[in-house]
Amino acid sequence: MEPAKPPMIGQNIKRLRKEQQMTLDMLSEKSGVSKAMLSQIEAQKVNPTVATVWKIARGLEVELDSLLHGGGSPVRKFSVTKSREITTLDTSEHGPHIRVLSPIEMAEDLELYLLTFDPGSVLDSDAHAPGTEEYLTVIEGSVTVTVGEKQSTLTPGDFALYNCDVHHTIAHTGSGSAQVHMVVRFTRRQWA
Amino acid sequence: MEPAKPPMIGQNIKRLRKEQQMTLDMLSEKSGVSKAMLSQIEAQKVNPTVATVWKIARGLEVELDSLLHGGGSPVRKFSVTKSREITTLDTSEHGPHIRVLSPIEMAEDLELYLLTFDPGSVLDSDAHAPGTEEYLTVIEGSVTVTVGEKQSTLTPGDFALYNCDVHHTIAHTGSGSAQVHMVVRFTRRQWA
DNA sequence: TGGTCTTGTTCAATATGATGAACAAGCCAT
């Protein structure tokens, strides 16, 4: 769920600093953290305060996460899933055919789907976790998206973005079939 | 880019602890952080160490980010971009038509494109930042993806995932035109 | 060889995070 060991901030800081060709003095002045502290943090000799790490993150102009979630896996992926190997869900009675594009190797907070709507079919989704967003690209046919009280009808080439932490539906409208590319992004942040 | 003020961890911890109906003693035992420390952190009276906050995160069984990125903004988005409003790039001579789907309101580490390839056109991309990944969904026609020494030819419905921190190309193969949905994900994590 | 930068590391001093124990406030019995 979370990293198994406390993050090794030092190496991350050092790497990012080097990438930006900064010296300890430069970063010290830009971040407001003493040069001595930076040296010790990079050498993993101390256990810095969150305020200090935050200042350093600002100095490096990166997100706090970049320093905390240690240097990720360097594995270089190249994965192809042929159309016939893609698992297809035919969930509900009047629902669309859902092809789950995102394989296991993908980032766990992103999911890709290809939805195929038969005439009259509707995808009815309950609220997801707070902060979750969906991105729709209409490939073929037309659909009507309803989220909360907002609603819009999309035709091929249209794009929609919305928070899906409320009940929302995607309904096929018109004749023929419709195809929609959907990206679901799970944000880790909790509610407000 | 990053939060404008240092995160207020105390309130987040208190909220999450209450949500789980835990007492200071419980969380203290579960996390290994003294009850006194927890009390002071929640009262914003001290500036905890990252190691301490990390222990607390484990005790609460949440990601470190949940405690740091203060309770995010509760803005609920609903944005639709019609096909004709989408900006189209016709970059290079033999390149595809690139429609930039992702609008401004989107997360800054994700970009969506819809690529239309005329016969013989090729998208030639230099290496992106380390850790960046691309997700391709072939809508129509067939394309050949080359990243490093790996290569694969995709037909409609196929899906490809790869790290694009090296030179990579997407080439149209066959006759007629091809259409590809592309997601670019910028991972903040750097290499190892 | 000696200066004079620059970069990064240690040093002593201070500020402050972290701890266990004592403390106060509330609640529920009898």
Next chain:
DNA sequence: ATGGCTTGTTCATCATATTGAACAAGACCA
């Protein structure tokens, strides 16, 4: 009330994060 029992806050103490200054190692030049 009185006594336990719980929850959260302060207290003295220790541990250590943080700092400015001094220091050492290297590069470059005259």
